[in-house]
Amino acid sequence: MARLAMVIDTTLCVGCADCVVACKTENDVPEGFCRDWITEQVAGAFPSARLEIRSERCNHCDHPPCVGCCPTGASHVHQPGAVVLVDKQKCIGCKACIASCPYDARFVHPQGHVDKCTFCVHRVEHGQLPACVSVCPTRCMHFGDLDDPESGVARLLRSRRHHELLPAAGTGPRVIYLT
Amino acid sequence: MSLAVPRRSFLKISAAALAAAGLGAPQARLGAGEPAAAGAVQTVPTFCDICFWKCGAIASVRDGALWKIEGNPLDPLCRGRLCPRGTGGIGASRDPDRLTRPLLRARVRGGEEWNAVSWDDALGHVAEKMQAIKAKHGPEAVALFSHGIGGTFFKHTLKAFGSPNLAAPSFAQCRGPRDVGFRLTFGDDPGSPERTDIANARCLVLIGSHLGENMHNTQVQEFAQAMAAGCTLIVADPRQSTAAAKAKWWLPVRPGSDTALVLAWMQVLVAEQLYDTAYVAKYGHGFAQFAAAIADKTPEWAGPLTGIQPEVIRETARAMARFRPATLVHPGRHSNWYGSDAQRSRAIALLNALLGSWGRQGGFYQPSAMELPAYPYPAYPKPGKPKADNPGKRHPFAHESITTGIRSATLTGNPYPVKGWLVYATNLLHALPNEAETIQAIQQLDLLAVCDVIPSETAGWADVVLPECTYLERHDELNPELFREPFLALRQPVVPPPDDQKPNWWIARELALKLGLGAWYPWSDIEQYLAKRCELGGYDWERLKRDGIIRGQPQPLYFEQGAPAEFATPSGRIEFWSQQLADKGFAPVPEYEPPQPNPPGSYRVLFGRAPMHSFSRTQTNPLLHEVMPENALWLNAVEARRLGLKSGDRVRLRNQDGVLSDALPVKATERIRPDCVYLVHGFGHTAKGLKRAYRKGASDAQILTRYQTDPLMGGTALGNNFVTLEAV
Amino acid sequence: MDEITSTRHNPGIDPVLHAWGWEIPVYLFLGGLVAGLMVLAGYHILKAGRQQEKVSYPYAPMLGVILLSLGMNALFLDLANKPLVWRLYLTFQPASPMSWGSWILLLVYPALIGAAILHPPERVPFGQRLLALVRSWSEWLHQRPRLVQVLGLANLGGGIALGIYTGILLGAFGARPLWNSAVLGPLFLFSGLSTAAALMHLLAMVSRSGTGAPFADVALAGVFRLMDPAHCKHVMVRADASFLTIELAIIALWLLGLLTATGVHQQAAALLLGGPWTAPFWGLVILAGILVPLLLQFLELAGRIRHSAVPAVLVLIGGFVLRWILVEAGQASRWS
Ligand SMILES: Nc1nc2c(c(=O)[nH]1)N[C@H]1C(S)=C(S)[C@@H](COP(=O)(O)OP(=O)(O)OC[C@H]3O[C@@H](n4cnc5c(=O)[nH]c(N)nc54)[C@H](O)[C@@H]3O)O[C@H]1N2
Ligand SMILES: Nc1nc2c(c(=O)[nH]1)N[C@H]1C(S)=C(S)[C@@H](COP(=O)(O)OP(=O)(O)OC[C@H]3O[C@@H](n4cnc5c(=O)[nH]c(N)nc54)[C@H](O)[C@@H]3O)O[C@H]1N2
Ligand code: SF4
Ligand code: SF4
Ligand code: SF4
Ligand code: SF4
């Protein structure tokens, strides 16, 4: 079984938000909403402050609480790839999944259903990279199958230091940051 | 290494696993906002115009409406990837704040009150005024300010009209000092796009140059490529720029002290014999005098001036030497900082010369361009008077027109009156220093015609506003870029203009016809013109239309590969010591001039770019507005605490001349020195028609009232402005 | 301290999560209240049977039907995609408390209606024909003690399920540390019971001073008229007091649990211990909603002060504010 994942090299990311803009146009994300976003985190004090810039989105968690809590089955794990998706034909907009996501990755689309990053499966299934990955000018975003030990993402995780967001929340995020 | 996209295995999932799972029609099962059936999508290749980099792009139109725009993989500039502004470029077409029809001023200048008129009336009015000015003052009294490739045909019309006064802010307000400093040294400038071989640099030194925020696409891509390959990065910046945050050494240099730092670096290289002696011996001129002049510019001398520890200066100089000649000291681009900027740039050029990086891999490559003969126009009339911007060659090394020189001629009538301004795609009120002076100059005019796509501040002062269609709705001049490898790029319309907007070539041509200059427009449609140029150059027009890009034969990039080691200086060599500078009474080897000190209790204003905006032109773009709706004031966290301010609190800036800015939120941060504040240029719009951006954030242009003029080349430096903060 | 900036700006999510507005606390409050009414009703159906009708709670189920419908309405109003609400009943998602809840709600209605039929009012202002019909069903039911017993059990069980579920609903959200506690189920059950007891108590009070208008008689006074005021007073007050004491203990357990858990849980607890919700929580939930009613009831029982509606009103307010704060502060509590 494939487990699609995104591995993002924070040492190269410049926080330009190209990934954000590309997602908006590719996926017709309505004005005022975003499926991905940039977080900048500074630790330490001048002049030795340390900056980490991250392109964030739904983590397509291995243990997605948003799927379990969904009363209609609209939130589901799409196979192959284990991509967490929302079926807008089923979503009643109860927002349980929104409350259940520790990453606040979801939002209510103006059309009433809940929306979030899809890992661009509509592209992936046609052999294209997700829109955000395909535009990133620093090429700091990598996409592939974690279950394939030979995949680029798997190799990067073996060779580089990395972290995920809120590991203590126990969701098993599959957007992983190289440091 | 990590740059390799895991495409192989990735494709394995998509092609094999996913297809095997029989996902024939995935769309129906997907989440929200999935693009509708992809059947009705058409693509058109063109090139981007959200900044002047001109990346090749492919726009997708879905059911007749713009959907998205992506990089053209054929384009060597963008390598298939646009920057965020390029990706958001379709927002320029969708912008509800756009100009829609030609406008004639209704009442007072600057009142932003208009009557919509026909193109015939609008251009008739402009032509009439131009003829009247010509009759009274001569054709030289009409000046053109333009920026970018879209200005081509306006320049053509004005030259045919007989004016030599054509200027762009890209010289005196931008890269002029750098180009002059490099020309004085190497006989050539770094160019635009810069001939910097960042991709291959093993040590990269950025002085200011905030790559990553400065989002010139190729530069950022190569920067990331170099970093991924383990390049040693040294950044001198009073602010921890994005690049500085990735650097091995961030030197939070005292603003305006860079020349001291560069001199000290050179002193170390020379004193410790770390420079490229063979290269200097082979190509250098006046090295001994140079070495003597900098002998006392030790790190100990520079330490107190720059605020950088002498050991750190030494260490970083040695790091540069370790990787030379693949050590690139980036020449910067926006280089008019503190008033003696051509000399600072010259010092940077000399540092590169010591490292032997000019003409070398990982330094500066030799660019090349496609041969493209000019269109066979009749010769332009010879202007009766010299250019107005630089009377008596006051600034002897200015090799382009000085915008602010035209402005002062307009203000003073010296060397002769300038009575008409045509303004194409430049927002002079944001681009030139001291807004008030620009407005005073405008008040001297008999004609101000502004061609823009949105109702900018400058358009707000116009007598006639000429609404252009965006780059996605028009053709433009061909782009035979001078770059790493030769290529020819085409801009062509993707969608029709939504209202009564017209392309620049049409406007400039109609104006020329009204001025009786039809002889210079033997063609009637731009496609004829472009096809003819292709024919003259021997390029396949149909192929260019289909692909958007035609690539040429790569040429040698480095001296080692056979690129000619020619230096167009008086000595024909790299001038460590410059006789031409000495002849004009300037220092033949750069000297350090300290910047004006902070008045007590005030902060120096620094400014720069945000990756998702271009100058003052993208703030109303819905897509780009959304990722950054306003700018913030970077303020050192300790200072913020001292002033009782925290992030998000709103303040106004009051400058040394009492000018008060609009309010903007504070960003209290550990990433800036305590003696300066920083804001992104281009915000704080005051033009009422820019509804989405109106008074969001503060305008640096508003408070940068003081400027120093570079004596060598007339560049206007804005680095000596100081503010205090007032909470709102 | 870390400087964190984000470009995210999704409505309802940023700067603090606000997916749920007033609808959810209203629903949780009414749901809990009805759960309490059902438990009380179920208990009395089982215990009293037909003979002791006078001390049972015959109108609680009817009231329950009305209040539950109001609550469901609030829940419906909260849905962003209302036309698809039927999707809830095309599936059962065992891991989803909401799915459990929607099915529980569906099962609770027959139990409540059955219990309501068991004790129809003696007279109504209109619809005598219908009343007669209901009477005949009631007769039919009463002739089948086993069925009555099942009804009693259904109300007792359904009430407990409903009450616990309203708490579990929140407690299951691991993403919101303030909610992330197993005691939220029992907490909401006991809070539901105390508010239900308070409501019954209040109705008794109101009916005593009632005007005797026919409808009021049915809806309110009837409840009390069928009960022995003296008996009621003691049972209700005692019940209420014990529910409140248990509730207080559970709240203590919940906060202690948070404080002894991870940093994020401690930060979540801090929202109520010094943070923005401190004053309403301690002022309205603990003091006005629990401690003051307890004290007043103690004084009443001891005959020190006159019996009044005040404690019951306070308990109801406290019960509602508890849910309000939990929903609001819970959304503000997070892992990062
Ligand atoms: N996204 C985006 N990218 C752009 C543009 C845009 O509008 N938007 N514009 C393009 C154009 S035309 C230009 S010219 C370039 C401009 O971009 P650059 O050439 O990179 O501009 P600079 O003025 O060198 O850079 C500003 C940086 O210099 C620092 N600085 C300020 N004072 C000093 C000083 O005294 N010493 C040192 N060492 N550093 C200092 C500031 O903190 C800031 O980080 O950007 C280009 N790229
Ligand atoms: N205070 C301050 N001043 C600066 C700078 C700074 O950082 N701070 N930077 C300096 C630098 S480096 C530079 S290069 C200059 C840049 O100066 P400008 O080139 O003047 O930059 P903009 O402010 O973007 O103004 C461009 C104008 O062109 C319009 N425009 C955009 N697209 C089109 C089009 O397709 N057709 C037409 N007709 N108009 C169009 C825009 O709406 C906008 O009004 O500014 C310089 N001045
Ligand atoms: S596009 Fe790439 S570099 Fe830019 S913010 Fe996104 S991940 Fe970072
Ligand atoms: S990030 Fe949130 S929405 Fe995405 S799978 Fe994980 S829990 Fe679900
Ligand atoms: S909002 Fe939609 S996707 Fe989310 S839990 Fe409710 S029904 Fe499921
Ligand atoms: S994978 Fe697709 S949907 Fe997800 S953030 Fe990237 S572009 Fe948006």
Ligand code: SF4
């Ligand atoms: S650098 Fe960005 S804005 Fe400039 S031309 Fe390229 S894609 Fe367009």
Ligand SMILES: [Mo]
């Ligand atoms: Mo510039």
